[in-house]
Amino acid sequence: MSEFFQQIINGLSLGSIYALIALGYTMVYGILKLINFAHGEVFMMGAYSGYFLASGLGVERYTASGGSFPLGLAFVVLVGAMLASALLGVTIEALAYRPVRSAPRLTPLITAIGASLFLQNAAMLLFTPNPRPYPPILREVRFTVGGVIVTNIKLAIFVVAIALMVGLHQFVQRTWTGRAMRALSMNMDAARLMGIDVNATIRATFAIGSALAAAGGILFGLDQITINPLMGVLTGLKAFVAAVLGGIGNIPGAVVGGLLIGLAEQLTAGYVSPDYRDAITFLILVVILVLKPEGLLGVVRQEKV
Amino acid sequence: METAANKPRWALRALVGAGAVALIFAAGLGVQAGFVEYVQRIILLAGINVILAVGLNLINGTTGQFSIGHAGFMAVGAYAAAFTGVHLAPHVAAALGAGGVADAVTFNLALLVGALLAGATGVLVGLPSLRLKGDYLAIVTLGFGEIIRILLNNAQFLGAATGYSGDSAAGLPTYTSFFWVYFWVLVVVGLVRNVTFSQTGRSLIAIREDEIAAEAMATPTTRLKVLAFTLSAATAGIAGGLFAHMQSGIRPEDFKFDKSIDMIVMIIVGGLGSISGAAIGGIFVAVTLELMRDLQQYRLVLYALLLIVIMLVRPEGLLGSRELGLAFFRRAQKKPGAT
Numbered sequence: 113m114s115e116f117f118q119q120i121i122n123g124l125s126l127g128s129i130y131a132l133i134a135l136g137y138t139m140v141y142g143i144l145k146l147i148n149f150a151h152g153e154v155f156m157m158g159a160y161s162g163y164f165l166a167s168g169l170g171v172e173r174y175t176a177s178g179g180s181f182p183l184g185l186a187f188v189v190l191v192g193a194m195l196a197s198a199l200l201g202v203t204i205e206a207l208a209y210r211p212v213r214s215a216p217r218l219t220p221l222i223t224a225i226g227a228s229l230f231l232q233n234a235a236m237l238l239f240t241p242n243p244r245p246y247p248p249i250l251r252e253v254r255f256t257v258g259g260v261i262v263t264n265i266k267l268a269i270f271v272v273a274i275a276l277m278v279g280l281h282q283f284v285q286r287t288w289t290g291r292a293m294r295a296l297s298m299n300m301d302a303a304r305l306m307g308i309d310v311n312a313t314i315r316a317t318f319a320i321g322s323a324l325a326a327a328g329g330i331l332f333g334l335d336q337i338t339i340n341p342l343m344g345v346l347t348g349l350k351a352f353v354a355a356v357l358g359g360i361g362n363i364p365g366a367v368v369g370g371l372l373i374g375l376a377e378q379l380t381a382g383y384v385s386p387d388y389r390d391a392i393t394f395l396i397l398v399v400i401l402v403l404k405p406e407g408l409l410g411v412v413r414q415e416k417v
Numbered sequence: 418m419e420t421a422a423n424k425p426r427w428a429l430r431a432l433v434g435a436g437a438v439a440l441i442f443a444a445g446l447g448v449q450a451g452f453v454e455y456v457q458r459i460i461l462l463a464g465i466n467v468i469l470a471v472g473l474n475l476i477n478g479t480t481g482q483f484s485i486g487h488a489g490f491m492a493v494g495a496y497a498a499a500f501t502g503v504h505l506a507p508h509v510a511a512a513l514g515a516g517g518v519a520d521a522v523t524f525n526l527a528l529l530v531g532a533l534l535a536g537a538t539g540v541l542v543g544l545p546s547l548r549l550k551g552d553y554l555a556i557v558t559l560g561f562g563e564i565i566r567i568l569l570n571n572a573q574f575l576g577a578a579t580g581y582s583g584d585s586a587a588g589l590p591t592y593t594s595f596f597w598v599y600f601w602v603l604v605v606v607g608l609v610r611n612v613t614f615s616q617t618g619r620s621l622i623a624i625r626e627d628e629i630a631a632e633a634m635a636t637p638t639t640r641l642k643v644l645a646f647t648l649s650a651a652t653a654g655i656a657g658g659l660f661a662h663m664q665s666g667i668r669p670e671d672f673k674f675d676k677s678i679d680m681i682v683m684i685i686v687g688g689l690g691s692i693s694g695a696a697i698g699g700i701f702v703a704v705t706l707e708l709m710r711d712l713q714q715y716r717l718v719l720y721a722l723l724l725i726v727i728m729l730v731r732p733e734g735l736l737g738s739r740e741l742g743l744a745f746f747r748r749a750q751k752k753p754g755a756t
Contacts (some may be wrong), residue, residue, distance in 0.1 A: 216481075219732050223724070225724065232717070349560060350562070387571050394564050402545040
C-alpha cells in the first residue's frame with residue numbers, strides 16, 4: 113500500500129511539471145489554434161538558463177562546503193530563468209509565427225517544427241549533447257510519512273507549480289491583459305474591433321506560457337537530476353497530450369490533464385513495466401481522441417462557415 | 418463503356434509501361450557498370466526518397482492533413498518486409514528452385530506484406546485522428562512514431578534495440594537493386610498520379626481547400642482522408658521494405674523522428690501538392706544529405722532554418738502545386754509570364 117502512495121506522490125509531482133508546460137500549449141492553442149511545437153524546447157532552454165544562472169551565482173561555493181544554496185538565490189534563479197524564457201518565447205513568436213499568422217494553418221505548423229528543431233540542434237551545438245547534472249539549488253531533505261518517502265524537492269515542485277497556476281488563473285480572470293486573452297480566444301476579429309491590441313496580447317501570451325515552461329524546466333531538472341538538449345521533445349509531447357486530455361484551450365483542463373498524465377505514467381512504470389511509461393501517454397491520447405475529442409473539461413464548439 | 422477510342426489508348430499505355438520497365442532495366446545495367454558502389458547507393462536512396470516523398474505528399478500536400486510520423490510506417494514496412502523476406506525465402510526457393518526468379522518473387526512478396534501491414538497500421542492510426550478536424554493528426558502521428566520505436570526497442574523476436582538482421586550471421590539478404598527500386602518508383606508514382614487526377618483526387622483537394630464546404634457538397638471527408646492516409650502509409654511501407662533489403666540489418670534508430678523530418682523537408686522543398694515537386698525534393702534530400710555528411714552536427718540546424726525560411730519566403734515550395742511535365746513547358750510557352 114505504501115508503494116501505491118509512493119507512486120501517487122511521484123506522479124503528482126511529475127504531473128504538476130507537465131501541467132505547467134501544458135498551460136503554455138493550451139493558452140497559445142486557445143488563441144492562435146497553433147500547436148506550438150517549439151514549446152518543449154522553451155522548456156529545455158528554461159532548464160538550461162536555470163543551470164547557468166545557478167552556476168553563475170556560485171552554487172558550488174555553497175554546496176562544496178556542505179551548506180545549501182540560499183533560498184533567496186534559488187528564487188532569483190527561478191525568476192531569472194522565467195524572464196529569459198519569456199524573452200525567447202516572444203522572439204520565436206515574432207520571427208517564426210507572426211509573419212505567417214494569416215497563412216494557411218499548415219504553414220505556421222511547419223515553422224513551429226522548424227523552430228523546435230532549430231532550438232534542439234542549436235542547444236546540442238552550444239551545450240553539447242551530453243546530459244548535465246543539475247545544480248542542487250535545493251538541498252534534498254527526506255521525510256518518511258507512514259512508509260512513504262517524501263522529499264522537500266517533490267513538495268517544492270508541487271507548491272511552486274500550484275502557486276504559479278493559481279497566479280495564472282488570477283491573472284487571466286482579473287487583469288485587463290487576461291481579459292484581452294480570453295476575448296482573443298473567443299473571436300480575434302471581434303476583439304480587434306473592440307480596440308484590443310492583438311499583437312501585444314499574443315506577445316503576452318507567449319511570454320507567460322514560456323515563463324511557466326521555464327519554471328517547469330527548473331523543477332524538472334531538480335526532480336530528474338540531469339538535463340539534456342533533447343529533454344523537451346518527449347516531455348513537451350506529453351504535456352501537449354495533457355492539454356488535449358484536459359480540453360485544449362482550457363486552462364483548468366491543462367492542470368487536470370497534467371496531473372492525470374503524471375499519475376498514469378508513474379502507475380504504469382510501477383505496476384506494468386518501466387519500458388511502457390512513455391507509451392501509456394500516447395495510448396491515452398488515442399483513447400481520448402476516439403471517445404471525447406473535446407477533452408475532459410472542454411466544450412464542444414460547433415464549427416461555423 | 419468501351420469505345421473504339423479507348424481501346425488503342427489502353428494498348429498504348431501498356432506499351433508505354435512496358436517500355437518504361439525496359440528502360441529502367443537498361444538504366445540499371447548502365448548504373449551498375451558506370452558508377453562505383455558509393456554512388457550507386459545514393460542513387461538507390463534517391464529512389465526510395467522519391468517513393469517516400471510522393472506517398473507523403475498525397476496526404477500532406479494533396480489532402481492537406483499533416484502527418485509528421487511517417488517514419489513509423491516506414492519502420493513497420495521495413496521490419497515486416499525484412500521478417501517476411503527472411504522467413505519466406507526457403508519456402509519460395511523450395512518451390513521455384515533457388516535463383517534469381519525465386520529471389521525476385523520473395524522480395525516482391527515481402528514488399529507487399531510490408532505495404533499491407535503499413536497500410537493496416539495507417540487505418541488504425543488514421544481512423545481515430547482523421548475523424549477530427551485540425552492538427553490532431555500531426556500530434557497523433559508523432560506519438561505513434563514514438564510508440565512504434567518503443568515497441569521495436571522491446572520486441573525480442575525483432576532483435577530489440579540492436580536491430581533485426583535475420584537469423585543468419587550474414588544478415589538480411591540484399592535484394593534491393595536499381596531495377597526494383599525504380600520499378601516501385603514507377604508503380605507508386607503511377608498510382609499516386611492516377612489517384613490525384615481522378616475524381617477521388619479532386620475530392621481530396623476539395624478537403625484541403627475547405628473541409629466544411631467539401632462536406633456540404635456531400636464529399637465523404639473522413640472516408641477519403643482515411644483512404645489517402647492509408648495509401649500514403651502503404652507507400653512508406655514499400656519504401657521501408659526497399660530500405661531494409663539494401664543493408665544487412667535495420668535498427669529502430671533508423672526510423673527516428675529525424676527521418677520523418679527528412680520526408681517533410683522533401684515535400685516542402687518541392688512544393689506541397691506537386692508529385693513532380695515531391696520527387697525532386699526526394700532526390701534533393703538524398704544528394705544534400707551526402708554532401709553534408711561532414712557537417713553532420715550542423716545538418717539539422719541548417720534543415721530547421723531551411724524549413725522556416727522556405728515557409729516565410731516561398732511557402733508554396735519550388736513548384737507549388739504545379740506539375741513538371743510536358744504540359745508545364747507547353748503552358749509556359751503559350752503564356753509567358755503566367756504563374
